[in-house]
Amino acid sequence: MRGVYGAVAVAAVCGLLTGCGGPVATPAPASASVAATVAPELAVVAGGGIAVPAAKQLPAGAAIAGPDYAVRLAEVGTADHLEPVVVTQFGKMQSATGVPREATGSIPAGAGNEFLFVRLAAVPGVQREPSPEVKARLRVADKTRTVEGIVAPGSVLVALVPAGAPVTLVVADAGLDQSVDVRTGTVGPGAVKAYLKPRPYGEVSYQLVGQISGEPNRTYVDLTVSAALEPYDHRKQGTWAPAGRTWLRVWVKMKITAVGTLGGTVDMRQSLQLSAGGRAVTVEASNAPVERESVPVTDYSVSDEVRMEVAEGSVPALTFRFEPKGALTRDGKPATLRLESSPQQRITLK
Known part of the structure; x- marks a missing residue:
C-alpha cells in the first residue's frame, strides 16, 4: 500500500508541474517594482x-x-x-x-x-x-x-x-x-x-507707588513698557506703513494689587506721554479694560498696544511717562489712583 500511495503522490506532483520531464513554471514574484514617475510641474x-x-x-x-x-x-x-x-x-x-x-x-x-x-x-x-x-x-x-x-x-x-x-x-x-x-x-x-535684520526693539520694567481711593494700603503698580519698529502691523486685519514710514508699536502691561474689587478702563491716550528726538509723538486712542487675574485673585492687570506711524529712522530711542488715567472703579463705585511720582523713562530701540 505504501508503494501505491507513493506512486499517486508522484503522479500528482508531476501533474502540477506539467510533467516531470517537461519545463517547470517559475512562480511570479510576490510584488513587482513600481515604475517611478513625478508630477510634470513638480x-x-x-x-x-x-x-x-x-x-x-x-x-x-x-x-x-x-x-x-x-x-x-x-x-x-x-x-x-x-x-x-x-x-x-x-x-x-x-x-x-x-x-x-x-x-x-x-x-x-x-x-x-x-x-x-x-x-x-x-x-x-x-x-x-x-x-x-x-x-x-x-x-x-x-x-x-x-x-x-x-x-x-x-x-x-x-x-x-x-x-x-x-x-x-x-x-x-x-x-x-x-x-x-x-x-x-x-x-x-x-x-x-x-x-532682513532684527527688528528694533526695547523694553523697560519699573514700579510706581500710589493710593487708590477706598483702599486701606498703598498701591504698587508694576509696569512693563516695550516698543518696536515694524513696517507691518497685524492688527485690524493688517496694515502696511506707507513708503518711507514705519509703525512704532508700543505695548503697556500694568499690574495692580488691591483689597477691593477693581474695574473700569485706562485711557491710553491720556496715560502715555511719548516723545522721540525731543518731539512729542501722538498716542493712538485706546481704552484698555482692568481685568482680574485668576491667581492670585487680588491682582488686576491692564494690557494694551498702541501704534503710531513715524518716519523710518526717526526713532532710535523713546522717552515716556506713564500715569494711569481713565474710568477706574472699586467695588463698583468710581475711584481714583493718585501716584506719589511718575518719573520719565527711556527705551532704546536696538
Missing part, C-alpha cells in the same frame, strides 16, 4: 537632508523676509534625474510630488528638462517662525506654479523645469509679494529690507 519643499547636486553657492544677499517668514537661498544645483533615496522620500509625499508611494529606482527629468534644487537657510540674526499662511509659487519662464509645503530654513526646494529656463521664487505674505531669482540670487524690486 515644485515642492522637502526635508533638508536632500543633497543639492553640483551645488553652486548663491550671494549672501539672496534673501527675502516678511512679517511671518525669513529665508535665504544658500545654494542651487541641477540634475538630469532624481536619486533613489529622493524618490523614496517623495513617495511618502505622494500628494505633493506625484511619485507613487511604492516607487523605486531613479526618475529621469526627460528630454529638455532638469531637476532644480535650492537649499533654503536662515537669514543671519533673524528668527521668525514660518507661518502656514505664507504662500509661495515658482515663476518658470512665463508660467507660474504653486510651491507645495512651507518655505522655511533647513529645507530644500525641488522643481522639474525646462533646462536653463529662468526660475523665480515668489513668496506672498500679508498681501505683499517678494521675489528672488533662484539661479542668480538676485532679489526683486519689491523686497522689504527692514525684515
Whole structure:
C-alpha cells in the first residue's frame, strides 16, 4: 500500500508541474517594482537632508523676509534625474510630488528638462517662525506654479523645469509679494529690507507707588513698557506703513494689587506721554479694560498696544511717562489712583 500511495503522490506532483520531464513554471514574484514617475510641474519643499547636486553657492544677499517668514537661498544645483533615496522620500509625499508611494529606482527629468534644487537657510540674526499662511509659487519662464509645503530654513526646494529656463521664487505674505531669482540670487524690486535684520526693539520694567481711593494700603503698580519698529502691523486685519514710514508699536502691561474689587478702563491716550528726538509723538486712542487675574485673585492687570506711524529712522530711542488715567472703579463705585511720582523713562530701540 505504501508503494501505491507513493506512486499517486508522484503522479500528482508531476501533474502540477506539467510533467516531470517537461519545463517547470517559475512562480511570479510576490510584488513587482513600481515604475517611478513625478508630477510634470513638480515644485515642492522637502526635508533638508536632500543633497543639492553640483551645488553652486548663491550671494549672501539672496534673501527675502516678511512679517511671518525669513529665508535665504544658500545654494542651487541641477540634475538630469532624481536619486533613489529622493524618490523614496517623495513617495511618502505622494500628494505633493506625484511619485507613487511604492516607487523605486531613479526618475529621469526627460528630454529638455532638469531637476532644480535650492537649499533654503536662515537669514543671519533673524528668527521668525514660518507661518502656514505664507504662500509661495515658482515663476518658470512665463508660467507660474504653486510651491507645495512651507518655505522655511533647513529645507530644500525641488522643481522639474525646462533646462536653463529662468526660475523665480515668489513668496506672498500679508498681501505683499517678494521675489528672488533662484539661479542668480538676485532679489526683486519689491523686497522689504527692514525684515532682513532684527527688528528694533526695547523694553523697560519699573514700579510706581500710589493710593487708590477706598483702599486701606498703598498701591504698587508694576509696569512693563516695550516698543518696536515694524513696517507691518497685524492688527485690524493688517496694515502696511506707507513708503518711507514705519509703525512704532508700543505695548503697556500694568499690574495692580488691591483689597477691593477693581474695574473700569485706562485711557491710553491720556496715560502715555511719548516723545522721540525731543518731539512729542501722538498716542493712538485706546481704552484698555482692568481685568482680574485668576491667581492670585487680588491682582488686576491692564494690557494694551498702541501704534503710531513715524518716519523710518526717526526713532532710535523713546522717552515716556506713564500715569494711569481713565474710568477706574472699586467695588463698583468710581475711584481714583493718585501716584506719589511718575518719573520719565527711556527705551532704546536696538
